[in-house]
Amino acid sequence: MSVVVEHDPKLLEVNPPLVAGNPSYHDISERISTIIEPEVGQTPMKYWITLGITASLTVLLGGMLAYLAVTGIGVWGNNRPIGWAWDITNFVFWIGIGHAGTLISAILFLFRQKWRTSINRSAEAMTLFAVMCAGIFPLFHTGRPWRAYWLFPIPNTDHNVWQNFRSPLIWDVFAVSTYFTVSLLFWYTGLVPDLATLRDRAVTKIRQFAFGIFSLGWRGSARHWRHYEAAYLILAGISTPLVLSVHSVVSFDFATSVIPGWHTTIFPPYFVAGAIFSGFACVMTLLLIARWTLNLQDLITMKHLENMNKIILVTGSIVGYAYCTEFFIAWYSGNIYERFTFLNRAFGPYWWAAWSMYTCNVFIPQLYWFKKMRTNLWVMFIISITTNIGMWFERFVIIATSLTRDFLPTSWWFYHPTYVDICTFLGTIGLFLSLFLVFARFLPLIAMSEVKGVRAYEKHAFAAAAGVEKVH
Amino acid sequence: MPAQLDFEQIKEKLGIGADKVYGAIGEFDDPEELVEAGRKVREMGYTKIDAMTPFPVHGIDDAIGVPPSKLGWIVVVFSMTGLCIALLLQWFAGAGPLNSLLLRFGLSGYPLMVGGKPFFDLSYSVPVDWELTVLFTAFAAFIGMWALNGLPRLYHPSMNYKNSHRASDDRFLLVIEADDPKFSPAKTAEDLRGVGAREVEVVEG
Numbered sequence: 001m002s003v004v005v006e007h008d009p010k011l012l013e014v015n016p017p018l019v020a021g022n023p024s025y026h027d028i029s030e031r032i033s034t035i036i037e038p039e040v041g042q043t044p045m046k047y048w049i050t051l052g053i054t055a056s057l058t059v060l061l062g063g064m065l066a067y068l069a070v071t072g073i074g075v076w077g078n079n080r081p082i083g084w085a086w087d088i089t090n091f092v093f094w095i096g097i098g099h100a101g102t103l104i105s106a107i108l109f110l111f112r113q114k115w116r117t118s119i120n121r122s123a124e125a126m127t128l129f130a131v132m133c134a135g136i137f138p139l140f141h142t143g144r145p146w147r148a149y150w151l152f153p154i155p156n157t158d159h160n161v162w163q164n165f166r167s168p169l170i171w172d173v174f175a176v177s178t179y180f181t182v183s184l185l186f187w188y189t190g191l192v193p194d195l196a197t198l199r200d201r202a203v204t205k206i207r208q209f210a211f212g213i214f215s216l217g218w219r220g221s222a223r224h225w226r227h228y229e230a231a232y233l234i235l236a237g238i239s240t241p242l243v244l245s246v247h248s249v250v251s252f253d254f255a256t257s258v259i260p261g262w263h264t265t266i267f268p269p270y271f272v273a274g275a276i277f278s279g280f281a282c283v284m285t286l287l288l289i290a291r292w293t294l295n296l297q298d299l300i301t302m303k304h305l306e307n308m309n310k311i312i313l314v315t316g317s318i319v320g321y322a323y324c325t326e327f328f329i330a331w332y333s334g335n336i337y338e339r340f341t342f343l344n345r346a347f348g349p350y351w352w353a354a355w356s357m358y359t360c361n362v363f364i365p366q367l368y369w370f371k372k373m374r375t376n377l378w379v380m381f382i383i384s385i386t387t388n389i390g391m392w393f394e395r396f397v398i399i400a401t402s403l404t405r406d407f408l409p410t411s412w413w414f415y416h417p418t419y420v421d422i423c424t425f426l427g428t429i430g431l432f433l434s435l436f437l438v439f440a441r442f443l444p445l446i447a448m449s450e451v452k453g454v455r456a457y458e459k460h461a462f463a464a465a466a467g468v469e470k471v472h
Numbered sequence: 473m474p475a476q477l478d479f480e481q482i483k484e485k486l487g488i489g490a491d492k493v494y495g496a497i498g499e500f501d502d503p504e505e506l507v508e509a510g511r512k513v514r515e516m517g518y519t520k521i522d523a524m525t526p527f528p529v530h531g532i533d534d535a536i537g538v539p540p541s542k543l544g545w546i547v548v549v550f551s552m553t554g555l556c557i558a559l560l561l562q563w564f565a566g567a568g569p570l571n572s573l574l575l576r577f578g579l580s581g582y583p584l585m586v587g588g589k590p591f592f593d594l595s596y597s598v599p600v601d602w603e604l605t606v607l608f609t610a611f612a613a614f615i616g617m618w619a620l621n622g623l624p625r626l627y628h629p630s631m632n633y634k635n636s637h638r639a640s641d642d643r644f645l646l647v648i649e650a651d652d653p654k655f656s657p658a659k660t661a662e663d664l665r666g667v668g669a670r671e672v673e674v675v676e677g
Contacts, residue, residue, distance in 0.1 A: 025526060025642035153561055161582050162565035166589050171599035178603040182610040189614060193640070197526065200637035216624035219631070220639050222523040222538050224621045229528055230541035231617035238609045241602075249599050453527040456503055 018115050019455045020298040028455060029197055032448050035294055036441060037201070043441065051437050057430020064424045065140055073143050075420045081411050082403045086421040087137040088253075089395040090428065093278070094134035095176065095250055096271075096391060099243055100279025101127025102183055105190070106239035109232075114457070115307050117450040118299050121194075122290065122440075123283045124187040129435040130282070131180045133428040138172075168252035175249035182242060186235045189228070192218050193449040247275040254398065261341040261402035264329065270322035274391055277315035277361070280308055281387035286436060288381050290445060299446055302375055309374040312387065316365035319394075323362065337407060345401045349414055353393050353400070360390025494629035494677030495520075495649040496660040498669025499638075503529040506644035509667035510535035513648065516663060520652035524630065524639040536646075543620060547612045554608025558601040567591035629677030650677070 023031065068075050078085045101123040108116040139145045151173045153163055163170045196218035199211035218224065248268035255267040284305070291300045330342040345354045364386050367373040374380070400415050439445075500506045506523060513521060514536055521536040523529070532538070564570075571583045571591070583591050618624065630636055630647065639645050646669065648660050657674045664672045 029526075029641045153565060161584065164584050164586060165562045165565060165600060166586055166596045168599075171603075174600045174603040178607045182606060185610050185614045189617070193527070197640040200640045212626075216618065217626060217628065218623065218640075219628055219636070220524045220526060221621075221630075222525070222529075222532050222536060224623070225525065225528040226533055226538050227541045227543055227617045227620045230543040231613045234544065234547055234613040235610060238606050238613075242606050245599070245602060245606075249603075252599070449527040456527065456529075 016301065016303050017458050018118065018301060018303060019451060019458060020301050023298070023455070025452050025455065028451050029201070029448055031299065032194075032444050032446050032451075033198060033201055036198075036444060039204075047437070047441065051434060054430045054433040054437060057427050058434050060423050061136075061427020061431055064420050064427055065136070068140055068420065068424075069145060073141060075418060076424075077415060077417045077421050079413075081406060081413060082400065082415045084399050084403065085415055086396075086417050086425060087141045089392065089399055090425050091134050091137040092250055092271075092395045093388075093392050094130045094137075094428065094432075096247065096275035096278045096395075097282045097388070098127040098130035098134065098179070098183070098279065099247060099272070099275035100283045101125070101130075102179075102186070102239050102243040103276050103279065104283070105186060106236040106243060109236040110240055113307075114454050115304050117454050118301075118304055118446055119283065119287060119308070120450070121187075121190065121447045122286060122436075122445050123279075124183065124190065125439045125443075126283060126286060126436065127183050127279075128180070128187060129432050129439075130279075131176065131183065132435070133432050135176065135180070136424075136428060168249065168256050171249045172253055175246045179242060179246045182235070182239055186239060189232060189235060190447055190450075191443065192216060193220065193228075194444045194447060196220065197448055198444065244272055247271045259402045259406060260335070260337040261345070261398065264326065266322055266325055266329070270319065270326075273315045273318040273322065274361075274394060277312060277319055278388055278391035280312050280315065281384040281391075284308055284312070284380060284384035285388070288377065288384070290440060294440075294445070296446070299451065305377075305380060306371075306374045309368050309380055309383075312383070313365050313368035313374075316361055316368075316387070320362035323358065341402060341405065344405050345397060348401060348405065350397060350401050350404075353397050357390050357393040357397055360386040361394060364390075492677045493650040493657060494632065494675045495647050495652075495655070496657065496664055496672060496674045497630070497633045497636075498646045498664035498667070499635055499671040500644040500646065500669060501642075503532075503644055505668055506646055507531045507535045509646055509664075509669065512667045513646065513663065517654050518648050518652050518660075518663075520649040520655070522647040522649065524636070524645040524647065526640050526642060526644075529644065541620070543613065543616050546616045546620075547609055550612030550616075551605050551609040554605045555601055557608075558604035559597060561604075562597045562600060563592045629675060632675045632677070633673055635671065 019028070076085065076087060078087065101120075104116050104123040105120045108120075139148055142148065142151075150159075151163070151170070165171075192215055195211050195215035199208065199215045202208040202211055248271065251267035251271035254262040255264060257263060287300055287305075291297060327342055330338045333339075345351075364383055367379065367383065404413050404415055406412075498509065500509060503525065506525065506529060510521060510523060510532055519537070523532050523536060525532070533540075566583060567590075575583070589596075630645075633645070635643055636645070646664065646667075648655060648664065652660075654660075661672045661674055
């Protein structure tokens with residue numbers, strides 16, 4: 001790309017620099033650090049108001065979970081035959097959102113996609129917060145969250161039974177807890193050089209102490225960077241298959257059962273594509289808000305946003321293709337239960353949920369074939385939200401339509417969520433946004449050291465176009 | 473009555489003191505200048521060279537002779553450990569020695585009979601094998617990297633350089649350490665100036 005641009009500056013329109021405005025390295029530190037450096041008292045009031053709203057929702061979540069813990073999971077709308085309902089829908093929804101972070105930080109790193117640098121930090125943080133929200137649902141669905149250690153193979157005298165390792169549910173415990181741990185290590189590794197920058201800039205005692213501890217004495221030695229890059233590459237290399245495996249394992253929860261509509265081999269790739277689709281949309285929502293409120297237009301450029309929209313288009317189309325395949329196989333299999341399930345999905349009592357999902361996930365993202373749409377901030381903001389609405393409905397449709405209409409018509413039923421279901425879900429949205437707001441206020445939202453690396457590269461690539469004297 | 477501490481002796485042991493020199497540090501504005509200077513300094517015969525930069529500068533490793541990281545080998549060992557632990561765990565939980573032994577005496581070790589499936593089989597163990605391999609790999613890479621780097625640490629003599637705080641911002645520092653056989657404060661500082669450093673300081677350690 002860069003070599004071509006050197007010979008034909010007109011191509012700059014197609015491949016603009018990823019760091020706009022020709023900043024020096026110091027400008028980049030300054031730009032990102034000053035967002036989080038003001039004293040707590042100097043934070044704008046609108047931040048506290050927003051945090052107040054999201055924190056209230058988090059309190060609501062706490063209340064609902066406490067109510068559930070002392071009463072029992074009967075306070076949710078789950079009942080036979082709907083053993084899984086909103087709780088598992090929300091679990092899969094949040095886990096799916098988490099996938100974009102690791103995709104951006106690991107897979108795009110391996111593919112040497114330099115545009116990931118401006119967005120990977122916030123996407124990784126989003127992953128962690130989304131997985132936290134996801135974990136709440138299966139934990140409380142057990143009914144006795146204080147017995148959560150039974151999920152892990154810890155020798156204990158409560159019972160003499162080991163976990164059943166033939167069950168996909170225990171695979172899920174391993175997959176999700178590994179995913180969270182690895183994402184956390186990856187995120188923290190990436191954060192350390194930036195924490196060192198903040199430590200060296202810190203003026204107050206508290207900041208010097210806190211950043212001093214958490215930057216672990218990082219001093220940017222060439223030997224350190226060599227080990228650091230090796231570790232980063234290993235973490236990226238191992239996270240790439242991990243991110244693909246986690247949602248595959250989540251889909252096994254469904255695919256290894258005998259329920260019509262669940263028992264399909266397409267589930268792992270279909271779930272992974274859907275997860276990346278919804279995750280990118282969620283990163284987009286958060287980044288558009290951050291870009292607008294913090295004026296980050298020169299670091300999160302239209303090029304970044306457009307690339308993300310292209311990924312949303314691709315993964316949305318893969319999801320659409322998976323929907324078509326499911327319908328085809330339902331017909332082609334000749335299995336009457338399978339056929340009924342899919343006709344029931346589209347035209348049964350949950351037709352509105354199914355058509356919301358088709359519209360939001362398959363039809364609306366097709367607008368991104370047009371460059372005008374891919375580069376329109378309002379369009380991308382709206383599509384990022386409809387995508388997540390669509391992906392929530394996808395999980396709901398899969399769970400509710402199959403369970404309410406299984407083999408025996410006598411056990412057919414219609415599922416209604418209770419107010420506890422609704423408030424718990426709203427509460428996790430509050431928790432997610434609160435954590436993200438706190439992160440955006442106290443930790444660097446953009447990876448400074450990585451953006452500087454891209455800047456060093458682009459100084460050469462765009463030397464002629466940017467009017468910079470060439471260094472060589 | 474506690475023994476009197478001999479601070480001079482402790483300082484001597486820890487290598488702290490006015491007469492101790494950590495090395496000479498030269499400061500550069502650009503990564504390219506740093507790499508160029510690093511290469512020249514190495515050609516002069518210095519061997520204990522380091523650099524401090526705000527982001528990984530490519531080409532510096534070859535220029536000043538940083539050996540490749542051995543982290544990969546450490547990690548592979550731990551990945552395999554993770555895999556073995558996962559296999560052992562699942563075998564032990566389903567069909568381990570305790571279970572078969574107890575069953576022989578008509579006692580129940582509680583191996584779970586589920587749908588007539590075997591108590592242990594490689595096929596169903598794959599997801600957990602994979603996840604534990606990943607978990608061990610990630611911890612090995614994370615902890616191994618800090619261990620190889622000798623971090624965390626609270627103090628390093630390079631912090632005595634007046635602009636060391638800018639090595640995480642926008643300056644590129646080239647360090648020639650005092651234990652280099654060719655090191656002599658005045659001459660080394662002169663050499664660093666000679667390869668284009670904008671600021672040079674001999675730093676105490």
